[in-house]
Amino acid sequence: MIENGSEEALAEEARRLFSGRVEFLLSAPQLKFLPAGDYPEVAFCGRSNVGKSSLINAVTGRKAIARTSVTPGRTQELNFFEVGEPTRFRLVDMPGYGFAKAPLKVVERWRSLVRTYLRGRAVLKRTLVLVDARHGLKDSDRDMMTMLDEAAVGYRVVLTKADKIKASELAATCERTATEARKHVAAYPQIHVTSAEKGAGVDELRAAILSDVRQ
Numbered sequence: 001m002i003e004n005g006s007e008e009a010l011a012e013e014a015r016r017l018f019s020g021r022v023e024f025l026l027s028a029p030q031l032k033f034l035p036a037g038d039y040p041e042v043a044f045c046g047r048s049n050v051g052k053s054s055l056i057n058a059v060t061g062r063k064a065i066a067r068t069s070v071t072p073g074r075t076q077e078l079n080f081f082e083v084g085e086p087t088r089f090r091l092v093d094m095p096g097y098g099f100a101k102a103p104l105k106v107v108e109r110w111r112s113l114v115r116t117y118l119r120g121r122a123v124l125k126r127t128l129v130l131v132d133a134r135h136g137l138k139d140s141d142r143d144m145m146t147m148l149d150e151a152a153v154g155y156r157v158v159l160t161k162a163d164k165i166k167a168s169e170l171a172a173t174c175e176r177t178a179t180e181a182r183k184h185v186a187a188y189p190q191i192h193v194t195s196a197e198k199g200a201g202v203d204e205l206r207a208a209i210l211s212d213v214r215q
């Protein structure tokens with residue numbers, strides 16, 4: 001809930017920014033294709049099919065800036081989007097993880113790309129770890145959170161698809177997730193609850209992104 005005046009002003013500025021220029025910049029299947037670190041970045045990550053593309057589309061108010069697919073795990077590169085005119089910051093769509101049947105080679109490639117990006121990217125201000133509200137944290141999310149702890153990259157845990165479960169279950173998952181997040185050094189203690197479908201929590205997330213890139 002956005003309550004006080006300064007938070008309201010931040011949310012309004014975030015809304016204005018995201019309703020302006022948001023443009024796909026490039027896809028980096030390997031680190032050598034990364035753009036120069038000229039602007040602050042906020043990255044989105046999560047298990048395949050967690051609703052990452054849908055949430056990026058909701059945050060940016062676009063229908064299909066990030067591809068929404070029904071085939072899990074199709075995105076295997078880092079996708080960069082620029083926000084603002086002139087550019088103020090970048091959003092980074094990270095390749096999904098947690099693919100059950102992926103060959104070891106694919107998993108290793110993912111790990112090497114993501115870990116090196118996280119460790120070497122000075123402009124990376126925050127990562128959003130998306131977690132399906134119906135499932136809560138899985139081992140692959142814990143793995144990701146540990147990688148972020150080790151890389152000293154601060155992150156927010158964001159529950160997705162909140163419209164798909166009852167309010168009581170959602171509250172319980174939120175509580176459980178917060179308890180676990182508190183054990184991770186780089187995690188924010190506050191959990192974000194969102195629904196790309198209904199728009200819930202999207203204004204708050206936009207404001208959080210803007211405050212993160214200003215740090």
Ligand SMILES: Nc1nc2c(ncn2[C@@H]2O[C@H](COP(=O)(O)OP(=O)(O)OP(=O)(O)O)[C@@H](O)[C@H]2O)c(=O)[nH]1
Nearest residue numbers: 048049050051052053054069073096161195196197
């Ligand atoms: N009900 C509901 N469905 C959602 C929501 N967000 C995503 N979905 C659905 O969940 C499925 C996966 O969403 P995507 O946004 O493609 O997920 P992704 O994480 O980008 O998937 P990959 O890139 O394939 O890993 C789609 O069928 C979406 O329509 C939501 O907030 N509510």
